[in-house]
Every structure is written in C-alpha cells, then in structure tokens.
Amino acid sequence: MKELKDTQNERDDRRLPIDRVGVKGLRFPVEVSDKGGSVQRTVATVSLAVDLPAHFKGTHMSRFVEALHAHGGCLDVRTIASLPRELLRKLDARKAHIEFQFPFFLSKAAPVTGKQGLLDYEVRFEVEAEEGKPTDFIVTVFVPVATLCPCSKAISDRGAHNQRGIVTYSIRSTEPIWIEDLIALVERSASCELYSILKRPDEKAVTERAYDNPVFVEDLVRNVASRSNAHESITWYRVEAENFESIHNHNAYAVIEKH
Structure with missing residues (x-):
C-alpha cells in the first residue's frame, strides 16, 4: 500500500502551543464497583486530551479512541486511572487529561414505609498525567x-x-x-x-x-x-x-x- 501523507506531523510556524486537544462527547460503557460489593454497568460521556507542542500542526485523533478500545468493551476505575499515562506514550505528549462522567444509581428506602426506589446521581472522574509528576x-x-x-x-x-x-x-x-x-x-x-x-x-x-x-x-x-x-x-x-x-x-x- 502506498504510504499516505501524515499531515498532523507537519511543522507549524505560528509558535503557539495548545493546552489541550483531543476528543469529547464520546460515549463508552464503564463498570463501577459500589460499596455493597456489586458492580454497576453504566455508560460514560468521555473526553480525552493531550497538550500539543507549538511545532506540531496537529495530533492523531484516532489514537485517543484506539487507546480507549484497547481495553475491550468496558472499562473499570483502575483502567480509567491508568489511561492518561497510555495517552502520553501513544501521542508523545507531556500532559494528558481525561474525563468520564456517568450516571450512578442508589436504591433508597423511603424513611417511613421503607419503599425502595432507585435515585440517579451524576459522577465525574477527572484524571491528569504529566511527565515527572504523580x-x-x-x-x-x-x-x-x-x-x-x-x-x-x-x-x-x-x-x-x-x-x-x-x-x-x-x-x-x-x-x-x-x-x-x-x-x-x-x-x-x-x-x-x-x-x-x-x-x-x-x-x-x-x-x-x-x-x-x-x-x-x-x-x-x-x-x-x-x-x-x-x-x-x-x-x-x-x-x-x-x-x-x-x-x-x-x-x-x-x-x-x-x-
């Protein structure tokens, strides 16, 4: 196959680094352990981003999604926490930032009758990795x-x-x-x-x-x-x-x- 031109790796001469560039609004299944020992399967809205040095024209957007899908069809909290370090390696970046926001459900008993009902809450995980820092x-x-x-x-x-x-x-x-x-x-x-x-x-x-x-x-x-x-x-x-x-x-x- 003929090698295709890599436009993202071309040089940019405007001398303007970008703080965050990536993808957002991506939906992906996640598993979240609850205090009762069960696992909730829910769907997160995901943002993935890295910094971009001034001399690069663009980043490789497909690599963000590749990194996400590399772990299979569902992520857990441990995988989410390690994902920014993977983005640093895959995209040759110095900083990586991810966000996962998802609904989390609790079964709550009414205070007098004890009737059980599910109540939904929103939860967000934000994880940032930078070279040389925790x-x-x-x-x-x-x-x-x-x-x-x-x-x-x-x-x-x-x-x-x-x-x-x-x-x-x-x-x-x-x-x-x-x-x-x-x-x-x-x-x-x-x-x-x-x-x-x-x-x-x-x-x-x-x-x-x-x-x-x-x-x-x-x-x-x-x-x-x-x-x-x-x-x-x-x-x-x-x-x-x-x-x-x-x-x-x-x-x-x-x-x-x-x-």
Whole structure:
C-alpha cells in the first residue's frame, strides 16, 4: 500500500502551543464497583486530551479512541486511572487529561414505609498525567438535595418556602472514597435528602425533617466543607451549591474551595 501523507506531523510556524486537544462527547460503557460489593454497568460521556507542542500542526485523533478500545468493551476505575499515562506514550505528549462522567444509581428506602426506589446521581472522574509528576485524580459527585429557608421560617406564621438544589462536590484524597459516602456526606449537610418513591407517611416525614433543619445555601456549602475538613483522607475539595428558588425568578448560589 502506498504510504499516505501524515499531515498532523507537519511543522507549524505560528509558535503557539495548545493546552489541550483531543476528543469529547464520546460515549463508552464503564463498570463501577459500589460499596455493597456489586458492580454497576453504566455508560460514560468521555473526553480525552493531550497538550500539543507549538511545532506540531496537529495530533492523531484516532489514537485517543484506539487507546480507549484497547481495553475491550468496558472499562473499570483502575483502567480509567491508568489511561492518561497510555495517552502520553501513544501521542508523545507531556500532559494528558481525561474525563468520564456517568450516571450512578442508589436504591433508597423511603424513611417511613421503607419503599425502595432507585435515585440517579451524576459522577465525574477527572484524571491528569504529566511527565515527572504523580497522577492527579479528582472525583466529583452531583447531588440533588432539598433546602428550607431559615429566614422564611423565622418570619412566617405558617410554613416556610423550600426548594430543590444541586450540590457539585469535588475532592482529591489520599485513599479511595466510596461514591456512596461522598453522596451521603452532602445529603447530611442539607435540610433533607431526596427520594424517588414517597408515600403519604414518607412525604410527611421529609417535609417535617426539612422544616426542623433549615439551611441557607451558605449553610449548605459550609456544612459540606466542615465535614470535608474533618475527613482524614480528603486533601482538597470544592463544594458548589445552587438552589432553584421557589419564590424568586433567580437561583441562590455559593461555593467554597480548599486551597
């Protein structure tokens, strides 16, 4: 076969290195172990990227997908963690960055009736590798919660406004931490956690639980940060909370990051 021209390896004279170049929006099956000893099979949305020196015109996009498929039809967490180092070798790069975001399901029992129902959460793994440095691994969980406004409770004769919100919680840690434990840490920091199935006795219980535990969005991020500071394995965190306000046409927002 006649050798085809390799345009990507041609020289570029603009003297502009690229921080990240690669593929994104790729969907791929993954396996995630849960705390109960089972394996969840789910589908991740994947991004793979490397840096590109100034003198190269382009990178070889097909090699990203080749590296992903080299491990067979399904990846586990250990394989995901090693993938950036493989990209460094395959693409002759100095830095590689990958992201895997996927739905993760928990079976939760309603607080009074015990009715079981699946609730979905989003999880993201970000792994970065650089020559001569340890691999960096960040886990992010996106946790829906309920919050009840302390101000509304304090000034109202009857009831208080409440809303659903989302907490985006990212960590680095010295030891692996179960996804379920990160979700539970966030849910304990809110007025009440969410459930997929609630009968009338359950609805009464969660309504009263939220009323007895009002939190501002500021309280929510501080609660998560305090619990993170007390966790011996967590070395860095970023906690972001957004409440979808029920009596305003805007959202309430707060963020804390440990530097």
